[in-house]
Amino acid sequence: MKKEAKLLFCLIWISMLLISCDSQDASVTITSTPGSSPQVEFTTAPYIADYITMTYSQYATTDDNGAIKTQILSYEPDTKEMKKVFEFDYTAQYPLGFYDKSNERVYYTQRVDTEKDYGDQIFVRDLAEGTSIQLTESLFAVNYMIPSGNQLFFVANVKGEQAIRLGAIDLNTNAMTLWGDEDMLVEAITLDLMNQKIYVSAYSLEQRNYSQTHQDGPAGQNNFKMPTYTVYETDYDLKEKTKLFSKNYWIRMLMNTDGHVYAFCDKEYNKGQDPSTVVDYDIAMKTTNETKWGTVRLQRGEANYSSDGNKIYAIAIVKNKRGLHEYNVQSNTFTALFTPEDGFINNIQVVRGNH
Template structure:
């Protein structure tokens, strides 16, 4: 029974998301037409100041039988205020969203199809024109949605496939480009809009399946062998696949600051009480160093540095309350930004300002 439970828990970890194809960098044309909201000739990449976009779900009423609504919230670092931007029905397996403040667009996921044939698809809402367009039609589940200029990057699972892939939608042509191959399971990504580089934590589907199949051993002993996770660098065209480093750690979250990629990793899955190992990779020197994260655990939720690198915006549990926090790097201090008493935060992204 323990072995079955362990297997189910591991499968749940890998369930959410990706993009799949039989060939490296396969380019497929999205057949769905979108309105002018996704067709603007020029798009801003960075706002003036930092902000955090987060997705929050709660019941529409006190009765749990009522529908769950998902809100898109935005925290402005200059005003220290959090405001509600948009709301949509919770229909996706795990709804995600991203508020593109400079262009007044919201990208989000919703379920499309019947009870037997369905998948989570990416939509875009033009807040100024109050128009919504569907951008994808063949995804099953989605784990990341991040726009940058005329591209929308995502991590998702295509219907009928097992791989978890990084992909990009050209918002002008509506073409989709996929990165790597169908043996890829992408765990985490982070973008550098200034250098137009993406950093990807990924591992092998075949190796994961082998580890699951050969985890039997003495009763009470954990014999699961952690797959090799590799952090790669690729360009915004998704043509590059530069290997930075590999570890037999669960590299669960990536952040970036000038000249560095920061990887949060664990030796085992779901060991929240054990401090994470932080890998700091120097992009210029091609070297890395490891340290132990010595304060509150940063949860999976796409944490990242502020533009001036003095703060980290993150999801964490502080004083037994889960929420969005600002972590002062020098003072080792957490300041609460948003701590919902009801409902839950689905995801977040840090958008760095230009100044």
């Protein structure tokens, strides 16, 4: 991608590291009524197969100083069909998008200015009607968006807080619920749609700041002590807060399939030379098993399994080409699905079919 977009990615990632875990009551309900926005009606989803929704940014012209447009793309592994479903202006700090194929809607983020401040807010667009609704007004930066049923789950920094929290918007009432507290930074999430559970990687901002200011060892070396990352389980009401396991690793990505949660962990931030450690948590047995990820590194970007558990869809760099790849679990091989030479894939989400 062009330098400007890469810089925006670095800025939002750094802001995530600078802002994050224990509370008795993990949920707070806030009524969100931005402007005169109407409510979003939820309908029962028809049958769909697996697909990947992607947010892809590129210059609208060949002029490097021109406007950047962001597209929401959909890729279907069964048919190998790629299509553009929506395009919007790149105004957010780091734009996100999600194509809800069942309801023919897209969720996306854009910067909204007010007289006193600004922030990236979540919008929903009805593709059939061609109309957009602003769903939030109190957010500053958004890192995840995943709709499920009549709710939209997100991870964001709320204005006035340092924390990055998990949240949910009731699409029937526009009510917003937040999970966590002001000391929490949520790093990654994954949803178990079948059992309506959310798995969260998070750590304490206070502990990170202490580690940063109390580094031991010679000056000029990386003596930073990784804070304790914890993986939690919560329900769709965001009322539960069950601790599954903790590690002194950067737990940068979560995936789930067939009763297991997989946490991809690194010893240091943004160091991809060493293989990631994969912590396999068995939900029923409540046990963990650690192995090394012995193949191409999966980049941080919402990778996940297919419905049958035989494939992983992820952003990776294979043969010096960055893009969406399919990883075959049995053969340990990668297949390139979309590796653009210009533009940049901001993020993906794997949407499992309702077979």
